[in-house]
Amino acid sequence: MGFTLEKQMCLLALFVLLFPLLCAYQDTFTCSRATYYGSPDGAGTPSGACGYGEHGRNLNDGDVAGVARLYRNGSGCGACYQVRCTNKQHCSDDGVKIVATDYGEGDRTDFILSRRAYAKLAHPNSASELFAYGVVDVEYTRISCQYSGNNLMYMVNEHSRYPHYLSIVILYAGGQNDITAVELWREDSKEWKPMRRAFGTVWDMENPPKGSINLMLQLSGSAGVNWVQNNNAIPDYWNSGAVYDSNIQLT
Structure with a gap:
Protein backbone atom coordinates (compact mmCIF):
# COMPACT_ATOMS: atom_id res chain seq x y z
CA MET A 1 0.00 0.00 0.00
CA GLY A 2 1.44 3.41 -0.92
CA PHE A 3 1.72 6.41 1.35
CA THR A 4 -0.72 9.28 1.03
CA LEU A 5 0.69 12.73 0.29
CA GLU A 6 -0.07 13.75 3.88
CA LYS A 7 1.91 10.82 5.29
CA GLN A 8 4.80 11.50 2.91
CA MET A 9 4.96 15.10 4.11
CA CYS A 10 4.93 13.96 7.75
CA LEU A 11 7.79 11.52 7.10
CA LEU A 12 9.79 14.22 5.33
CA ALA A 13 9.29 16.65 8.21
CA LEU A 14 10.33 13.94 10.71
CA PHE A 15 13.50 13.22 8.71
CA VAL A 16 14.41 16.89 8.62
CA LEU A 17 14.02 17.10 12.40
CA LEU A 18 15.94 13.92 13.16
CA PHE A 19 18.79 14.20 10.64
CA PRO A 20 20.88 16.67 12.70
CA LEU A 21 20.50 14.43 15.75
CA LEU A 22 21.58 11.35 13.81
CA CYS A 23 24.66 13.19 12.56
CA ALA A 24 25.48 14.53 16.01
CA TYR A 25 25.72 11.03 17.44
CA GLN A 26 27.66 9.51 14.56
CA ASP A 27 31.35 9.21 15.43
CA THR A 28 31.09 12.33 17.61
CA PHE A 29 30.64 14.49 14.50
CA THR A 30 28.08 17.30 14.46
CA CYS A 31 26.16 18.43 11.38
CA SER A 32 26.50 21.98 10.10
CA ARG A 33 27.22 24.01 6.99
CA ALA A 34 30.34 25.76 5.69
CA THR A 35 31.24 28.39 3.15
CA TYR A 36 34.44 30.27 2.29
CA TYR A 37 35.84 33.80 2.50
CA GLY A 38 34.94 35.95 -0.45
CA SER A 39 37.93 38.26 -0.05
CA PRO A 40 40.30 38.54 -3.05
CA ASP A 41 42.93 36.29 -1.47
CA GLY A 42 40.38 34.14 0.35
CA ALA A 43 42.50 34.13 3.50
CA GLY A 44 40.29 35.91 6.00
CA THR A 45 40.67 39.34 7.54
CA PRO A 46 43.76 40.66 9.35
CA SER A 47 41.49 42.48 11.81
CA GLY A 48 39.74 39.32 12.96
CA ALA A 49 37.64 39.05 16.10
CA CYS A 50 40.14 36.74 17.81
CA GLY A 51 42.90 39.36 17.80
CA TYR A 52 45.50 37.31 15.93
CA GLY A 53 45.99 40.00 13.29
CA GLU A 54 47.98 39.03 10.21
CA HIS A 55 49.19 35.94 12.09
CA GLY A 56 45.64 34.58 12.00
CA ARG A 57 45.69 34.41 8.20
CA ASN A 58 48.79 32.22 8.10
CA LEU A 59 48.34 30.04 11.18
CA ASN A 60 48.17 26.28 10.47
CA ASP A 61 49.55 26.89 6.95
CA GLY A 62 46.50 29.01 6.18
CA ASP A 63 43.92 26.33 7.02
CA VAL A 64 41.82 28.65 9.18
CA ALA A 65 38.19 29.62 9.59
CA GLY A 66 35.83 32.16 11.03
CA VAL A 67 33.26 30.51 13.31
CA ALA A 68 29.82 31.54 14.55
CA ARG A 69 28.39 29.52 17.47
CA LEU A 70 31.82 28.04 18.15
CA TYR A 71 33.28 31.49 18.83
CA ARG A 72 31.76 31.36 22.34
CA ASN A 73 32.49 34.98 23.27
CA GLY A 74 36.13 34.51 22.32
CA SER A 75 36.93 31.38 24.33
CA GLY A 76 36.62 29.35 21.13
CA CYS A 77 39.47 31.24 19.46
CA GLY A 78 42.35 28.91 18.66
CA ALA A 79 40.25 25.73 18.85
CA CYS A 80 40.96 23.11 16.19
CA TYR A 81 38.38 21.09 14.25
CA GLN A 82 38.24 18.39 11.63
CA VAL A 83 35.66 19.44 9.07
CA ARG A 84 34.44 17.26 6.23
CA CYS A 85 31.61 17.82 3.77
CA THR A 86 28.97 15.18 3.22
CA ASN A 87 28.61 15.24 -0.57
CA LYS A 88 30.51 12.03 -1.29
CA GLN A 89 30.59 12.76 -5.00
CA HIS A 90 32.93 15.70 -4.53
CA CYS A 91 34.16 15.48 -0.91
CA SER A 92 37.17 13.70 0.55
CA ASP A 93 36.78 11.32 3.48
CA ASP A 94 39.11 13.21 5.84
CA GLY A 95 38.25 16.78 4.93
CA VAL A 96 40.46 19.44 6.49
CA LYS A 97 41.84 20.30 9.94
CA ILE A 98 41.32 23.99 10.70
CA VAL A 99 41.99 26.52 13.45
CA ALA A 100 39.30 29.01 14.49
CA THR A 101 40.88 32.46 14.11
CA ASP A 102 37.90 34.78 13.60
CA TYR A 103 34.16 35.27 14.05
CA GLY A 104 32.00 34.95 10.95
CA GLU A 105 28.39 34.20 10.01
CA GLY A 106 27.22 32.86 6.67
CA ASP A 107 24.00 31.27 5.44
CA ARG A 108 23.26 29.15 8.55
CA THR A 109 26.93 28.16 8.64
CA ASP A 110 29.25 27.40 11.54
CA PHE A 111 32.40 27.80 9.43
CA ILE A 112 33.69 30.37 6.96
CA LEU A 113 36.81 28.65 5.67
CA SER A 114 39.81 30.11 3.94
CA ARG A 115 39.73 29.22 0.25
CA ARG A 116 42.76 26.99 0.85
CA ALA A 117 40.91 25.03 3.56
CA TYR A 118 37.67 24.88 1.57
CA ALA A 119 39.51 23.35 -1.38
CA LYS A 120 40.82 20.59 0.89
CA LEU A 121 37.24 19.43 1.54
CA ALA A 122 37.12 18.14 -2.02
CA HIS A 123 38.51 15.11 -3.81
CA PRO A 124 41.58 15.90 -5.94
CA ASN A 125 40.52 17.87 -9.02
CA SER A 126 36.99 18.40 -7.63
CA ALA A 127 37.51 21.70 -5.81
CA SER A 128 35.99 23.79 -8.60
CA GLU A 129 32.73 21.84 -8.37
CA LEU A 130 32.66 22.38 -4.61
CA PHE A 131 33.32 26.12 -4.92
CA ALA A 132 30.37 26.34 -7.31
CA TYR A 133 28.02 25.31 -4.48
CA GLY A 134 29.12 28.25 -2.33
CA VAL A 135 27.71 26.61 0.83
CA VAL A 136 28.02 22.90 1.60
CA ASP A 137 26.70 20.57 4.28
CA VAL A 138 29.48 19.46 6.61
CA GLU A 139 30.09 17.53 9.78
CA TYR A 140 32.77 18.46 12.29
CA THR A 141 34.44 17.37 15.50
CA ARG A 142 36.88 19.09 17.81
CA ILE A 143 40.45 17.78 17.72
CA SER A 144 43.66 18.58 19.58
CA CYS A 145 45.74 21.42 18.18
CA GLN A 146 49.29 20.36 17.38
CA TYR A 147 52.06 22.81 16.52
CA SER A 148 55.22 20.87 15.83
CA GLY A 149 58.27 22.78 17.04
CA ASN A 150 56.28 25.60 18.64
CA ASN A 151 55.74 26.19 22.34
CA LEU A 152 52.89 28.35 23.55
Missing part, protein backbone atom coordinates in the same frame (compact mmCIF):
# COMPACT_ATOMS: atom_id res chain seq x y z
CA MET A 153 53.82 31.99 22.90
CA TYR A 154 52.73 35.44 24.01
CA MET A 155 52.49 38.22 21.46
CA VAL A 156 52.48 41.71 23.01
CA ASN A 157 49.70 43.60 21.27
CA GLU A 158 50.76 46.65 19.27
CA HIS A 159 48.49 48.83 21.43
CA SER A 160 50.52 48.02 24.56
CA ARG A 161 52.44 50.91 26.11
CA TYR A 162 55.27 50.06 28.48
CA PRO A 163 54.97 50.30 31.46
CA HIS A 164 51.39 51.58 31.73
CA TYR A 165 49.32 49.14 29.68
CA LEU A 166 49.95 45.50 28.73
CA SER A 167 47.87 43.61 26.18
CA ILE A 168 48.81 40.09 25.06
CA VAL A 169 47.61 37.55 22.51
CA ILE A 170 48.18 33.86 23.25
CA LEU A 171 49.50 31.85 20.29
CA TYR A 172 50.05 28.13 19.62
CA ALA A 173 47.84 26.84 22.44
CA GLY A 174 48.07 23.08 21.88
CA GLY A 175 45.69 20.39 23.02
CA GLN A 176 41.93 20.55 23.21
CA ASN A 177 41.29 23.01 26.04
CA ASP A 178 39.88 26.54 26.09
CA ILE A 179 41.88 29.22 27.90
CA THR A 180 39.10 30.67 30.02
CA ALA A 181 41.06 32.94 32.36
CA VAL A 182 44.51 34.51 32.70
CA GLU A 183 45.93 35.80 35.98
CA LEU A 184 49.05 37.85 36.62
CA TRP A 185 51.15 37.77 39.81
CA ARG A 186 51.49 41.07 41.65
CA GLU A 187 54.50 40.97 43.91
CA ASP A 188 53.48 44.19 45.66
CA SER A 189 50.23 42.71 47.00
CA LYS A 190 51.35 39.05 46.95
CA GLU A 191 48.31 37.89 45.01
CA TRP A 192 47.17 36.75 41.59
CA LYS A 193 45.10 39.35 39.77
CA PRO A 194 42.86 38.52 36.78
CA MET A 195 43.62 40.01 33.41
CA ARG A 196 40.63 41.22 31.39
CA ARG A 197 39.57 39.42 28.24
CA ALA A 198 39.39 42.45 25.96
CA PHE A 199 38.06 40.36 23.07
CA GLY A 200 38.82 37.04 21.45
CA THR A 201 42.16 35.83 22.77
CA VAL A 202 43.37 39.32 23.73
CA TRP A 203 44.01 39.76 27.47
CA ASP A 204 45.01 43.09 29.03
CA MET A 205 45.76 44.96 32.25
CA GLU A 206 46.30 48.59 33.17
CA ASN A 207 49.46 49.37 35.15
CA PRO A 208 51.01 45.87 35.15
CA PRO A 209 53.73 45.15 37.72
CA LYS A 210 57.36 46.02 37.09
CA GLY A 211 59.87 43.29 36.41
CA SER A 212 59.35 39.98 34.64
CA ILE A 213 55.74 38.80 34.59
CA ASN A 214 54.42 35.50 35.92
CA LEU A 215 51.16 34.24 34.43
CA MET A 216 48.60 31.62 35.39
CA LEU A 217 46.38 30.14 32.65
CA GLN A 218 43.04 28.51 33.37
CA LEU A 219 42.33 25.61 31.01
CA SER A 220 38.83 24.26 30.56
CA GLY A 221 38.05 21.05 28.68
CA SER A 222 36.66 17.54 28.87
CA ALA A 223 38.96 16.77 31.82
CA GLY A 224 37.59 19.71 33.81
CA VAL A 225 39.30 22.93 34.86
CA ASN A 226 43.04 23.12 35.49
CA TRP A 227 45.58 25.88 36.05
CA VAL A 228 49.04 26.09 34.47
CA GLN A 229 51.59 28.46 36.00
CA ASN A 230 54.18 30.08 33.73
CA ASN A 231 56.91 31.94 35.62
CA ASN A 232 58.89 34.65 33.80
CA ALA A 233 56.41 34.38 30.95
CA ILE A 234 57.11 37.93 29.77
CA PRO A 235 60.42 39.67 30.52
CA ASP A 236 60.90 43.07 32.08
CA TYR A 237 61.11 45.92 29.56
CA TRP A 238 58.79 44.08 27.18
CA ASN A 239 58.23 45.61 23.78
CA SER A 240 55.06 46.26 21.82
CA GLY A 241 54.84 43.78 18.93
CA ALA A 242 57.33 41.34 20.43
CA VAL A 243 56.60 37.60 20.72
CA TYR A 244 57.89 35.70 23.77
CA ASP A 245 58.32 31.94 24.05
CA SER A 246 56.66 30.44 27.14
CA ASN A 247 58.93 27.36 27.13
CA ILE A 248 55.81 25.27 27.85
CA GLN A 249 53.50 23.20 25.68
CA LEU A 250 49.83 22.61 26.38
CA THR A 251 48.50 19.15 25.63
